[in-house]
Amino acid sequence: MVQQSITESVNSAFQVLSSEFDRKQGKDFLIKAVRDQWKGYCFKLFKLSEAFSYLEYPCMQLIKVVKNSPLQTDEESAENHIFSLGTKLFRDGLLLQAKGQKIIQSVIDDALFIMQHQRQSFLDKKQLDLSQLSLIKDIIQLLTTNQLYRNLFEVKFIEKAQTQYRKEGRDLFRKLTIPDYLALSQQIILNEVSLIETYFERSTLLPMVSTLEQVLIADNYSAILERGFHDMLFHGLMDSLRLLYEFFHATQLVPQLKGYLTKYVRDQCKHFHAHTQEQVNGGHVSSTQQVIAVKHVVEFKVKIERVVAQAFKGNEMLKSAVKDGFDTFLNSDMKPDDSARQLALFIHKVFQKPNPASKHSQLNLSIKEAPFDTLLSLFRQLLSKDTFESAYTKFLSERLLKRKSDSRDRELTFLSLIKAECGAQFMSRVEQMYSDIDTSHEQAQKYRGGDPRKRRSVEFECEYLVLDGASWPVSQAQVAVTLPREIQEAQGQFEKKQITWMIEQCSSLLKGTFGGAESYQFEASGVQTLILLQFNGAKKEITYAQLIAATRLTDAMAQHALKILTNFHLLTQTGESFTLNDAFRSPLVRLQINKAPKSLSLAHHEEKDEGRLLEERRFQVEAILTKIMKEQKRMGHNELVAELVRRANFPVEPAFVKKRIEGLIERDYIKRAVDNVAVYEYIA
Known part of the structure; x- marks a missing residue:
């Protein structure tokens, strides 16, 4: 129913x-x-x-x-x-x-x-x-x-x-x-x-x-990526970037996003580098412009890592994309050695005592708080870590010798972070440099508080630094210059000591009077001081030959210093003669003249260091090859080279490695296997 x-x-x-x-x-x-x-x-x-x-x-x-x-x-x-x-x-x-x-x-x-x-x-x-x-x-x-x-x-x-x-x-x-x-x-x-x-x-x-x-x-x-990804990253549109990531994650497009992110990082870093380069005399790049370029890269790295952490939710694939971008820029788009030197220069400026009178004082202040973890991350990505170590110790020596280190504790904190990457040898050199400065200061205090009769000839304030030649990146070539009489008398108290006078590392504060009235103080290098003191008294004009005879400076040292002094308008040159410029005037009372001209900036030192670095790398490569073969006893060529690349802290070229292997064979450290010439055997 x-x-x-x-x-x-x-x-x-x-x-x-x-x-x-x-x-x-x-x-x-x-x-x-x-x-x-x-x-x-x-x-x-x-x-x-x-x-x-x-x-x-x-x-x-x-x-x-x-x-x-x-x-x-x-x-x-x-x-x-x-x-x-x-x-x-x-x-x-x-x-x-x-x-x-x-x-x-x-x-x-x-x-x-x-x-x-x-x-x-x-x-x-x-x-x-x-x-x-x-x-x-x-x-x-x-x-x-x-x-x-x-x-x-x-x-x-x-x-x-x-x-x-x-x-x-x-x-x-x-x-x-x-x-x-x-x-x-x-x-x-x-x-x-x-x-x-x-x-x-x-x-x-x-x-x-x-x-x-x-x-x-x-x-x-x-x-979407072509039209908007660059602008969203550039302007830091976090909400839009977060939404983009969520969509790409949901549609399994994160691998495609990774490729664009890597390219963006490379392009931005290359843009910073190209945009801030400034060609100066001699075709070298200004060190200030190099610092600006690295500053932009550091700030960009902080920004892009914040985007990955917040907008991209710390996605590991996108973290890898950022790392790949910086790796490629530092070690392929730029020469690995150049990247290492420029990062060392930037860190030098971070730890250097600021000079309020400098026209770059705002730049120097702006980089003081550069995050250590970002600097450490960039350092880890360098292939030429040995170049970085060399440049860093050179800049550290400059800060220590010229008393321009801003904070010893802060710098030691940074060094403790990179200790694991650089190794004990690098850290021992740095620690010895600090120890030498401390010891020298202690000795100076004892000297000042000692027997006044020993100091009767020293009519000016003077401080001596005694350095361990093996730890400091300074030339140990002896130049027998003629020092001023007052310094010679003070130096006589130490003649029995086995030390070498490093005139190129000296600095002075001179007082000069021009036109009988105007007095100034000059921060000058040791070589500049020797030259300026030749114009004391009534002597107003000196020929180049007379100057060399009086000071016994090398031509290179004298010409370099004279160029700076004439550019600074303290001296005037007429043919082979130099005259003190009595008409010199400046609105400042204290002036700094011990800076090298731009044409002798960082690139000048790079050329001087290149040969030494290559020689050090030759020894290191041979030592690593020998150690590997001692451990493995028998190894193929490709496997040996791969293991060398993994252990070395600098880039190695195949041709360079081949020569080092041949050198080890000639010196009977290793030999080719009888059954296969592409295999090496260790000779006990």
């Missing part, structure tokens, strides 16, 4: 819907009629369920007894429940008839059209039609209850969204900036998520989001 009543209700509803379908009165007229018939039908089912609920179980048992069939499981009894039976009859009534199938298909098409209109309203920033969405919710409930949602609706629903947003996305991509496009894409996805969670089955959520990410982001990833 119940089934008959339900069947009659289904047939009645189908007749109404069939009539409405044939009339075709409007686009949403049929869908509303289906909604109304379904809601009325459900109301009848619930009423029937309430009326017969107390009879349902006994009736079912009676039916089984009469039919002589076993008792049903809970699942089977649920199917015979009035509501379950009603939905089954309704579904069969529609799908088993051709017109019923057309009605359902028409309703689905209407629902898809409504959703297309709702999406367009969202894109046009119009209010969504809640009455239409309520209608959609009822239709989705009909489809879900009758098990039609997944098979007949869900796939088409996602496909329609894909088609619509692919078309709209192309237009939006052309009109909007990349940050705005990413933000709108996120809004589109969030809107779809909200609609699905409110009106549709949650099973649709993941495939819909995946489809939209593919259409809006993955299909345009290359253009």
Whole structure:
């Protein structure tokens, strides 16, 4: 009786819907009629369920007894429940008839059209039609209850969204900036998520989001990176970068992002280097411009690592991309030795005592707080660590000898960080340099507090530094210069000591009077001091030959110092003669003249150090090769070279290694294997 009543209700509803379908009165007229018939039908089912609920179980048992069939499981009894039976009859009534199938298909098409209109309203920033969405919710409930949602609706629903947003996305991509496009894409996805969670089955959520990410982001990833990645990084648009990463992570495009990030790091570093280069006399690059270039690289490294940590959530692949970018820049785009020297120069300026009178004082102050971890990271990426060590010790010696070290404790803290990378030999040299300075200061205090008779000839303030020649990067070539009489008398007290006078490392503070009235103080090097003192008294003009005879300076030392003094306008040159410039005037009372001209800046020292570095590398390569062969006894050529590259702290060229191997063979440290000439054997 119940089934008959339900069947009659289904047939009645189908007749109404069939009539409405044939009339075709409007686009949403049929869908509303289906909604109304379904809601009325459900109301009848619930009423029937309430009326017969107390009879349902006994009736079912009676039916089984009469039919002589076993008792049903809970699942089977649920199917015979009035509501379950009603939905089954309704579904069969529609799908088993051709017109019923057309009605359902028409309703689905209407629902898809409504959703297309709702999406367009969202894109046009119009209010969504809640009455239409309520209608959609009822239709989705009909489809879900009758098990039609997944098979007949869900796939088409996602496909329609894909088609619509692919078309709209192309237009939006052309009109909007990349940050705005990413933000709108996120809004589109969030809107779809909200609609699905409110009106549709949650099973649709993941495939819909995946489809939209593919259409809006993955299909345009290359253009997104080409058009907007550089600007977002350059301007530090963290929210946009975070959104970009989330999209690329969701669509498995992080490897593509890695390639662009590596290229961006390289390009930016090369831009900093090229933009700040300044060609000066002699074709060398100004040391100030080198410091500026490294400053930009350090600041950029801090910035890009913050982007990776915050916007890219510390993704390991993107961390590697940043490292690869700096590696390539430091060791391929630039010469490895140049990178090492420039980083050492920058660190020298970080630890150098600032000079307020310098025209670069603001630059020097701005780099004081350069983060140690960033400097350490750049140092670790250098291939030519030996070049860095050489340049660093040279600059350290300059700071210590000229008392221009800003903070000993701070520098020792930094050195403790790089100790593991540089090794014990480097650290022992640095520690010995500091020890020499401390010992010299102690000896100077004892000298000042000692027997006054020993100091009776010293009519000026003087401090001596005694240095260990093996630890300091200074030339140990003895130059027997003629010192001023006062210094000779003081020097006589130490003649029995086995020490070498390093005139090139000396510095002085001189007082000079010009025109009988104007007095100035000059910070001068030792060589400059010897030359200026020759003009004391009435002697105003000296020939070059007389100057060399009086001081016994080498031509190179004298010419270098004379060039600086004439450029500083303290001396004037006429042919081979030099005259003190009595007309010299300056608004400053204290002047610094012991600086080398730009043409003799960092590049000048690089040329002097290159031969020594090559010689040191030759010894190191041979020592490493010998150690490897002693450990392995027998090894192929390629394996030996690979292990050498791994252990060396500088880049090695194949031709250079080949010569060193041949040298070891000639000196009977190793030999070629009899059975294979590409294999070497250690000779005990």
